[in-house]
Amino acid sequence: MNTLPPDPEPVPPIRPTASQRVIAAFERITEAARPELWSTLRAVEDVLVDAKAVDERVKAGDNLPLAGTVLAVQDSVDVAGQPSGRQVPETSATVVTRLTAAGAVVLGKTGSGTVAAAWDRTKTGGSGAAVAVALGIVDLALSTAGAVPAALNAVVAVQPTRGLLPTTGVRAAEGISVYATGLVAGRRALALMTGPDDADPATRVWPAEFRLGAGEHPRVAYPHDLPLGAAAALAFESAVKRLTAAGAVLEPVSLADPDFGDALLLPTVPDHPELTEALADPSGVAHRLASGTAFANLLDVAAVTVPMLPGDKRPFGVTFLTRAFEDQIGLDLAAVCTDEPMTPYPEPGEEVVVFGAHLRGQPLNTRLTELGARFTRPVRTTEAYRMVLLNTEPPQPGVLDDAAGTSLDGECWRLSPAAFERFAGTLEPPFVLDRVELEDGSRPLAVRCAPTADGPDLDRYESWRGYVxxxxxxGPRDPG
Structure with a gap:
């Protein structure tokens, strides 16, 4: 049979240098003609000095994960040398310092006043930070305006558990939100900003135990009693359908007395007001738009907002609220709506590899999911192991060292430190936790068996699911 040659491997795009990205940002500013977005816009010469310093560090071999990233900062967050109200701070807010240390370059400061939306200048866009991201001027923006501007401009907003981001240099009571074009970019910035700050006593550390996942069928509550405009209702219905198709269990609740389940799904805004209405009655419009997502600032929760239907210029969004320190659950649910890869938040935890009855869909998988474990990826070992059938109930395999062995398929799960200790306590002889070497060179802990254990050889199946x-x-017979 004739076959076509395989397609060549795609050539990865070359990331622009920091200098190139800054020049493109200022060109975009000219094209967009939206000076009202900025309370302070730095001179291009000054921004290029910072960008060239980043480029030199990259050439010298420094690892700068945000090299080539342009950042906007709302005027309630300090940037050294840039006016903040009547003051000109000498130092930047801790969150800004952490981003610039990773290679981001600050373009300017956005105002907190009402501006037109990025998609339709007759509509309100909330504050300028989200608009600057939506217009492609900047890659990231820091804001204290919360979820609403993100929904009005079809960008992502991530607001982590209160206290995970230090507020040194932030002159607002609201939590900090990261605006980005996608979840991956927002999560990356979040990871770099998270961590204690000696100058901020309000920062919090992760508790010993928290949930990283909600299993294959998370319970997602959503309000059935919110009045929505036609476009907002369509966007919300689209999110509900996506989550249901992915296996989530959607449960209608009353917003007056919501039962969170594993997460609470909200329409971020009920409609998209005209700019003239928002300017004439700013407090009234702001109250109406934030009526659903005000939980994010009033309660101890984490929030993730993602756009729905941005392609037809109706940039309504949905917001996932999760309990404090369960940020990862919200990020994973939001990824279902954006078709982006599920990426981990940098919380403390332990990884464990499983090969048998703890796999997804197998009888002991609930021992992981009930502890809030998160499935991270399928894995495969090097060719240095063998698998045997043990005499246990339920049936389970034992994984043993064998220099002349084969590679085995498994799954990697991540648990909080306390949950990991509890999981280890569920293992009974002959099972032990010992390291395995994976194809990628890593050596995580795995559920294995004592070297003295033995049983029928299962190597021919390469995985427990193959044997099952x-x-x-x-039927019952010798597996060999």
Whole structure:
């Protein structure tokens, strides 16, 4: 049979240098013609000095994860040398310092006043930070305006558990939100900003135990009693359908007395007001738009906002609220709506690899999910192991060292430190936690068995699921 040659491997795009990205940002500022977005816009010469310093550090071999990233900062967050109200701070807010240390370059400061939306200048866009991201002027923006501007401009907003981001140099009671074009970019910035700050006693550390995942069928509550405009209702319905198709269990609740479940899904805004209305009655419009997502600032929760239907110029969004320190659950649910890869928040935790009855869909998987473990990825070991069938109930495999062995398929799960200790306590002899070497060179802990354990060889199946399929069709017999 004739076959076509395989397609060549795609060439990864070359990331622009910091200097190139800054020049493109100022060109975009000219094209957009939106001077009202900025309370202070730095001179291009000054920004290029910072950008060239980043480029030199990259050439010298420094690892700068945000090299080539342009940042806007709302005027309630300090930037050294840039006016903040009547003051000109000498130092930047801690969150800004952490981003610039990773290679981001500050373009300017956005105002907190009402401006037109990025998609339709007859509509309100909330504050300028989200508009600057939506217009492609900047890659990231820091704001204290919360979820609403993100929804009005079809960008992502991530507001982590209160206290995870230091507020030194932030002159607002509201939590800090990161605006970005996508979840991956927002999560990356969040990871770099998270961590204690000696100058901020309000920063919090992660507790010993918290949930990183909600299993394959998370319970997502959503309000059935919010009045929504037609476009907002369509966007919200689209999110509900996506989550249901992905396996989530959607449960209608009353917003007056919501039961969170694993997360609470909210329409970020009920409608998209005209700019003239927002300017004439700013407090009234702001109250109406934030009526659903005000929980994010009033309660101890984490929030993730993602756009729905941005392609047809109706940039309504949905917001996921999760309990404090369960940020990862909200990020993973939001990823279902954006088709982006699920990426981890930098919380403390332990990874464990499983090969048998703890796999997804297997009888002991609930021992992981009930502890809030998060499935991170499928894995494969090097060719240095063998798998045997142990005499246990339920049936389980034992993984043993074998220099002449084969590679085995498994799954990697992540748990909080306390949950990991509790999981380890569920293992009974002959099972032990010991390290395995994976194809990527890492050596995580895994559920293995004592070296003295033995049983029928399962190597021919390369995975426990392979053997389970064999046993279900062939019936009880020698697996060899």
């Amino acid at each position: 399929r064999f046993a279900s069709t062939a």
